Amino acid sequence: MEGFLRKGDMKTVQISDKENTVLKDVLESTVSDLRAEIAHTDSPFFKDQLREKKETLLHILKELEE
Numbered sequence: 001m002e003g004f005l006r007k008g009d010m011k012t013v014q015i016s017d018k019e020n021t022v023l024k025d026v027l028e029s030t031v032s033d034l035r036a037e038i039a040h041t042d043s044p045f046f047k048d049q050l051r052e053k054k055e056t057l058l059h060i061l062k063e064l065e066e
Helices: 017-039 044-065
Strands: 004-007 010-013
Touching: 017 044
Parallel strands: none
Antiparallel strands: 004 010
């Protein structure tokens, strides 16, 4: 796939400034939705899965801002 380089378990993708902005907006919206879903979830197992997903997305957001 063009634009992706494989380094062990890490991937690098090159995106434009506009794509970076759109991706950050989508991730921020998804994190917000996950917060609400976590708050309304009764299953501890599912809640943990959602928290892990949220933390992963927050890490990606942090990387995009650097």
